[in-house]
Amino acid sequence: MTLSNLLPILCAIALCAFLLHLLFSAINRRHSCRIYRIPEHNGISNEKNSLYSKVSIYVTALSQAEDADFSNLYAKNSGEFFLQPDSNHAIKDSFLGTTVWWKHEAPVSEKAFLLQIKKASKPGFLRPYLQHVQAMANEGEARRREPRLHTNASGNQWRSVPFKHPATFETLAMDADLKNKIKSDLEAFVKGRNYYQKLGRPWKRNYLFYGPAGTGKSSTIAAMANFLCYDVYDLQLSNLTDDSDLKLSLMQTSGRSILVVEDIDRFLGGNLAGKGSPSFSGVLNFMDGLWSSCVEERIMVFTMSSENKEVIEPIFLRPGRLDVQVCFPHCTFPAFKAMANSYLGVKDHKLFPHVKESFDSGGVLTPAEIGEILMVNKSSPSRAIKSVINALQSSSRSCKLAVNSAGNRAGRGVGFGERQSSPEEGSPENCGVIKREVQSVLELKKLYSFLRLKSGRKLGFQLNPS
Numbered sequence: 001m002t003l004s005n006l007l008p009i010l011c012a013i014a015l016c017a018f019l020l021h022l023l024f025s026a027i028n029r030r031h032s033c034r035i036y037r038i039p040e041h042n043g044i045s046n047e048k049n050s051l052y053s054k055v056s057i058y059v060t061a062l063s064q065a066e067d068a069d070f071s072n073l074y075a076k077n078s079g080e081f082f083l084q085p086d087s088n089h090a091i092k093d094s095f096l097g098t099t100v101w102w103k104h105e106a107p108v109s110e111k112a113f114l115l116q117i118k119k120a121s122k123p124g125f126l127r128p129y130l131q132h133v134q135a136m137a138n139e140g141e142a143r144r145r146e147p148r149l150h151t152n153a154s155g156n157q158w159r160s161v162p163f164k165h166p167a168t169f170e171t172l173a174m175d176a177d178l179k180n181k182i183k184s185d186l187e188a189f190v191k192g193r194n195y196y197q198k199l200g201r202p203w204k205r206n207y208l209f210y211g212p213a214g215t216g217k218s219s220t221i222a223a224m225a226n227f228l229c230y231d232v233y234d235l236q237l238s239n240l241t242d243d244s245d246l247k248l249s250l251m252q253t254s255g256r257s258i259l260v261v262e263d264i265d266r267f268l269g270g271n272l273a274g275k276g277s278p279s280f281s282g283v284l285n286f287m288d289g290l291w292s293s294c295v296e297e298r299i300m301v302f303t304m305s306s307e308n309k310e311v312i313e314p315i316f317l318r319p320g321r322l323d324v325q326v327c328f329p330h331c332t333f334p335a336f337k338a339m340a341n342s343y344l345g346v347k348d349h350k351l352f353p354h355v356k357e358s359f360d361s362g363g364v365l366t367p368a369e370i371g372e373i374l375m376v377n378k379s380s381p382s383r384a385i386k387s388v389i390n391a392l393q394s395s396s397r398s399c400k401l402a403v404n405s406a407g408n409r410a411g412r413g414v415g416f417g418e419r420q421s422s423p424e425e426g427s428p429e430n431c432g433v434i435k436r437e438v439q440s441v442l443e444l445k446k447l448y449s450f451l452r453l454k455s456g457r458k459l460g461f462q463l464n465p466s
Contacts, residue, residue, distance in 0.1 A: 033101075033116040036126070040111045051130070054137035055113045059102050061140045064091050090116075095129050098122060147225055150233045156240065156248040163232055165222035172216060172223055173331070173339040173367045182220070185324060186228060189299070202293030206321060210265075210304035211328030214368030217303045220328075221260055230299070231257040237267050243282030250286060255297040265304040268312050280313075287321045325462040331367045333359045336388070339367065343374035344381040351385040355392070363392025 040052045090101040098121045103114040117125065147163040169179050189205045196203040209217040225232050233253050240246050253259060261267075268280060278286070286292060287300065302322070307329060309317065317325070331339075333356045340346045370388055377384035 032119050034119055036115040036117070038113040038115065051134075052111075052113065054134050055102070055115075057137040057140045058133045059091060059093075059104070059113070061136070062091060062093060062102075064093065095132055096122070096125070098125055098129075100129070147229055148231050150231060150253075152234075152236055152239050152249055154239060156245050156252065158233070158249070158252055160231075163225060165219075165226070167219045167222035168226055169223045171342055172219060173335045173342070173371070174216060174220070175332075175334060178326070182224070182324075182326070183227065186224060186299075190228065190297075193297070203296045203298075204292060205299045206287060206323050207299065207301045208304070208309065208317070208322045208325040209301060209328060210309045210325070211307050212330065212366060213305055214366035215328035215330065216367050217328050218262075220326075221258060221301050221303075224299070224301075225258050228256075228258075228299075233257055233259045235259055235261050237261060237278055237283070240278050243278050243285075246278045246282055246286055250292070251294055253295055253298070255295045257295075258299045258301060260301050260303070262303045263305055264302045264316075265306055265312050268316065284316065284321065327462075330364050331370050335367060336370060339370055339374060340381075340385070343371065344378060344384055346381045346385075349381065349385055351382065351389065354389050355385060358389050358392035358396070361393070362396040364395050365391055 038049065038052050038055055040049055041047060042049050090103050093100050093102060099118070101116040103116070105112055105114060148160040149163040149165075150158045150160040153159050169183060172179065185205075193203055209220065211217060221232070224230070231254060235249065237246075240249065264283075267277075268283070292300075304312070307327065309325065309327075316322075336355060336359075337347075337352070340349070365388075369391070373387050373391060374384050377387055
């Protein structure tokens with residue numbers, strides 16, 4: 001074969017080799033990946049790498065983690081299960097049309113996550129993807145974290161235990177409309193970070209719960225904490241020595257929490273406050289001053305054991321200090337029906353009209369009192385409802401007898417032929433006693449009329465204009 005005959009064959013071979021080179025180069029560029037290593041610690045400082053913990057939460061929450069060939073299965077104290085991918089087993093994820101792979105390596109030296117991204121991915125893909133990972137991890141962390149209950153047993157030092165209160169909005173004996181209003185307000189608060197920043201206001205929300213003891217204020221706070229998965233800080237103002245102690249306690253709290261101050265009316269009235277306690281102005285600054293914004297995403301709840309919130313200074317109630325005010329009165333008939341359903345599994349009963357009549361006649365009981373009656377008689381719904389009717393009728397009769405008896409004593413004057421009072425009986429001390437008795441009777445009459453009017457009234461929800 002001559003050279004002239006071989007030349008076309010050699011040219012064809014060279015052309016095929018060149019085309020194969022181009023093809024393999026394109027395939028290699030398309031399938032080659034950039035690899036990013038996310039170690040557990042930051043360099044030589046041995047500080048925890050926050051991105052590592054966020055990636056761990058994100059990867060274990062991926063649905064593809066359950067389909068992996070080999071994964072480690074763990075359980076928390078709460079009974080919740082979660083997966084941890086084993087070393088060298090990749091988990092696929094996609095974001096904005098781009099596919100990535102996660103691998104978790106656990107050598108003897110240091111744990112790390114490996115992120116593999118194709119070189120042919122869109123430019124600038126890494127940063128928005130990592131922001132997505134962090135945002136999803138924050139939401140997952142909020143759902144997985146175990147809330148804790150903190151208290152300042154002595155001074156500004158906090159101690160905590162796991163928060164195990166089982167109350168939820170579904171189990172509360174509360175008007176359905178009020179439940180929805182509180183839940184909607186909480187949801188708007190949680191999602192309102194950008195809105196608060198736009199307004200230049202601290203990301204916090206202050207509530208006032210007022211009403212007699214046993215009307216469900218503490219249970220509602222527990223339901224709020226479980227609904228948001230927030231920690232609870234039970235602040236005892238009487239355990240603090242001064243305003244500086246109050247500020248230090250505030251600095252040691254964390255975000256995503258509910259700070260509770262109970263019986264604020266007793267403290268502001270001077271019954272709990274003393275020489276070694278925070279001042280009135282210190283408490284006001286703690287509510288809406290500069291120190292109130294030292295922690296983001298926090299809810300403050302103040303409770304009062306009185307149904308009349310006007311017993312405290314109006315400066316405490318002004319908009320900006322209290323955003324939402326909720327009244328918790330004595331139990332009403334709709335609340336009783338909700339409790340009967342929860343405690344007895346009874347949605348309707350032939351005795352319900354008698355219960356309603358007892359409420360309308362002036363029967364006054366708190367949800368806690370009714371709940372105790374229902375629990376004691378849970379084996380017999382009819383007996384339980386009859387016991388509630390008897391308790392309501394007894395409270396109504398007692399109130400009427402007390403009003404009538406005291407009213408007769410206070411309203412009786414000195415007529416002709418009656419003995420005049422002695423000098424001792426007319427002394428300033430006895431006159432003061434009589435005046436106080438008359439005033440107490442008048443207040444009792446007003447209270448009785450007030451309760452009769454309110455026995456069928458729904459719980460109050462007041463949202464300040466701010």
